[in-house]
Amino acid sequence: MSTIPSIPPNAPFDAQQRAWLAGVFSDAGMASNDAPTEPAVELKPLLIMYGSQSGSAEGFAKGLKKQAPTKGFEPRVMELNDYTKVDLAKEENLLIITSTWGEGDPPDNAVEFWKYIKEDSAPKLDNLRYSVLALGDTSYSEFCGAGKNFDDRLSALGAQRFLDRVDCDVDYEEPAETWTKSMWEKLGELAGSESSAPTNGNGQPAEEKKSGGYSRKNPYPAKLLTNRLLNKEGSAKDTRHFEIDLNGSNLEYETGDALGVLPQNCPELVNDIIKALATAPDAMVALPDSGEAPLKEALTKHYAITQPGNRLIAAVAEKSGDAELNSLLEKENKKQLTDWLWGREIIDLLVGYPAAKFEPAEFVGFLRKLQPRLYSISSSPKAHPGEVHLTVAAVRYSSFERERKGVCSTFLADRVDSSATDVPVFVQKSHGFRVPENGDTPMIMVGPGTGIAPFRAFLEERKATEAKGKNWLFFGDQKKDLDFLYREELEAFQQDGHLTRFDTAFSRDQTEKVYVQSRMEQNAAELWQWLEEGTHFYVCGDAKRMAKDVDLALHKVIETQGGKTEEEAKEYVKQLKSDKRYQRDVY
Numbered sequence: 245m246s247t248i249p250s251i252p253p254n255a256p257f258d259a260q261q262r263a264w265l266a267g268v269f270s271d272a273g274m275a276s277n278d279a280p281t282e283p284a285v286e287l288k289p290l291l292i293m294y295g296s297q298s299g300s301a302e303g304f305a306k307g308l309k310k311q312a313p314t315k316g317f318e319p320r321v322m323e324l325n326d327y328t329k330v331d332l333a334k335e336e337n338l339l340i341i342t343s344t345w346g347e348g349d350p351p352d353n354a355v356e357f358w359k360y361i362k363e364d365s366a367p368k369l370d371n372l373r374y375s376v377l378a379l380g381d382t383s384y385s386e387f388c389g390a391g392k393n394f395d396d397r398l399s400a401l402g403a404q405r406f407l408d409r410v411d412c413d414v415d416y417e418e419p420a421e422t423w424t425k426s427m428w429e430k431l432g433e434l435a436g437s438e439s440s441a442p443t444n445g446n447g448q449p450a451e452e453k454k455s456g457g458y459s460r461k462n463p464y465p466a467k468l469l470t471n472r473l474l475n476k477e478g479s480a481k482d483t484r485h486f487e488i489d490l491n492g493s494n495l496e497y498e499t500g501d502a503l504g505v506l507p508q509n510c511p512e513l514v515n516d517i518i519k520a521l522a523t524a525p526d527a528m529v530a531l532p533d534s535g536e537a538p539l540k541e542a543l544t545k546h547y548a549i550t551q552p553g554n555r556l557i558a559a560v561a562e563k564s565g566d567a568e569l570n571s572l573l574e575k576e577n578k579k580q581l582t583d584w585l586w587g588r589e590i591i592d593l594l595v596g597y598p599a600a601k602f603e604p605a606e607f608v609g610f611l612r613k614l615q616p617r618l619y620s621i622s623s624s625p626k627a628h629p630g631e632v633h634l635t636v637a638a639v640r641y642s643s644f645e646r647e648r649k650g651v652c653s654t655f656l657a658d659r660v661d662s663s664a665t666d667v668p669v670f671v672q673k674s675h676g677f678r679v680p681e682n683g684d685t686p687m688i689m690v691g692p693g694t695g696i697a698p699f700r701a702f703l704e705e706r707k708a709t710e711a712k713g714k715n716w717l718f719f720g721d722q723k724k725d726l727d728f729l730y731r732e733e734l735e736a737f738q739q740d741g742h743l744t745r746f747d748t749a750f751s752r753d754q755t756e757k758v759y760v761q762s763r764m765e766q767n768a769a770e771l772w773q774w775l776e777e778g779t780h781f782y783v784c785g786d787a788k789r790m791a792k793d794v795d796l797a798l799h800k801v802i803e804t805q806g807g808k809t810e811e812e813a814k815e816y817v818k819q820l821k822s823d824k825r826y827q828r829d830v831y
Contacts, residue, residue, distance in 0.1 A: 465666035466669045484634075559787045798826075
């Protein structure tokens with residue numbers, strides 16, 4: 245073992261910093277065997293809990309874990325649903341980092357925690373100090389709803405909020421960094437310790453931040469290699485298979501991860517907005533982060549120009565003086581406003597209310613920053629080194645006599661020239677959606693439509709690693725002859741035995757619609773047998789309908805085949821989730 249000299253007594257480090265440096269040297273295998281050491285610093289306990297759907301909150305929480313010893317704290321990190329592993333009434337310091345799912349709901353791995361603390365039987369938490377960092381999206385009506393609910397309920401149970409909750413929009417780094425800095429300072433004061441290491445917005449010590457790496461803030465300009473239509477002629481759908489070149493990027497991903505894509509807006513829509521504003525395309529305007537650019541460039545590359553925000557709607561209502569629009573903005577008419585907005589975009593407000601005039605600089609002040617879209621990766625890096633594959637449904641529909649286009653899906657499908665146009669991408673890690681570590685473990689995968697994406701990757705991964713576990717796939721779409729995505733690949737997996745069972749459900753091929761949950765119930769006995777053998781159960785796809793229906797079918801299978809009551813089935817599913825045997829990638 246190599247050694248290093250001891251830290252001189254007059255070196256400019258306090259005891260806490262010395263302890264941290266000693267840990268670093270020890271981890272690096274450079275601990276000195278003969279140098280005198282400072283007495284060990286007693287670290288104070290800190291509980292860090294997270295609720296995470298896509299991985300951002302979990303990654304942030306684990307970044308705080310790395311920081312904690314430098315701040316004088318011994319961290320424990322766990323998802324909120326693991327609350328039974330601790331006694332909250334006896335904890336002293338708690339940090340909650342949580343995203344929000346749907347319309348104000350907690351993420352999957354925080355649902356049980358919310359049920360627990362909102363019950364009348366929840367314990368008093370008079371000894372607990374806490375702070376909440378909430379991640380959200382202001383395009384949803386219940387912005388940061390889960391974080392707000394947790395914050396309010398903990399306070400009602402007697403816990404002491406030592407730092408006010410911070411609610412972060414999609415670009416959460418800057419407010420999260422501010423919260424992190426204030427949190428460590430305040431917590432250190434309360435606990436009698438001092439902050440010792442600078443941090444950045446990822447909850448990481450600044451010295452650990454990688455320089456020059458590609459990320460959400462700095463996406464890699466990739467080349468599109470393949471753009472292939474998966475549906476047959478005559479289909480009502482437009483589903484594409486994309487292959488993107490990652491060679492030279494140093495970007496790495498695992499099966500289960502997502503790829504972030506930063507799109508550009510449709511040029512026709514940009515031109516229509518400029519025309520409605522009755523202004524020049526080269527008028528200079530401020531950009532969301534810093535600097536300025538001509539209006540056309542700003543609307544193409546930097547601002548979201550489809551879904552109108554409440555501030556813009558309010559400005560149009562005020563400038564136009566329209567009584568109906570002003571009425572819709574009243575708090576009690578929230579549902580009516582949501583219904584009215586369906587199928588309407590920013591361009592409809594500008595054209596529909598011409599009395600509402602905006603200068604270019606004023607107009608962009610009401611717009612949100614253009615955000616990347618996350619897509620489940622549909623390839624295994626072991627099967628396709630240097631590439632990443634996506635399975636994307638191009639969104640196209642008509643409303644109010646105007647053709648609408650999904651921002652990112654049609655950017656990829658229609659506007660990326662493989663020889664000239666870059667696709668800015670980054671990898672979004674998924675900490676809770678992975679193939680089983682043990683290759684002998686069976687898997688059941690439910691992925692209709694584009695929900696097949698991660699399971700194509702899972703099957704490729706298991707084949708590449710020669711995993712022996714059984715694989716059962718449920719896939720569904722509209723018509724077998726037109727919408728059987730990856731049919732040749734999947735049937736080849738079935739024929740060579742890699743895909744042990746393969747059940748399909750094509751809803752429009754018969755009078756009575758059949759869905760994947762229907763196939764689950766038809767095969768209930770075998771599905772139950774697989775669960776009892778330790779199978780991992782996965783779902784990917786639409787959250788509002790499909791995933792809920794699949795969850796109900798799973799409960800029904802457990803009740804009927806396992807001979808369990810409704811409550812016992814709920815406990816069984818709860819245990820599956822706790823054991824990481826029930827994982828969902830839903831959107």
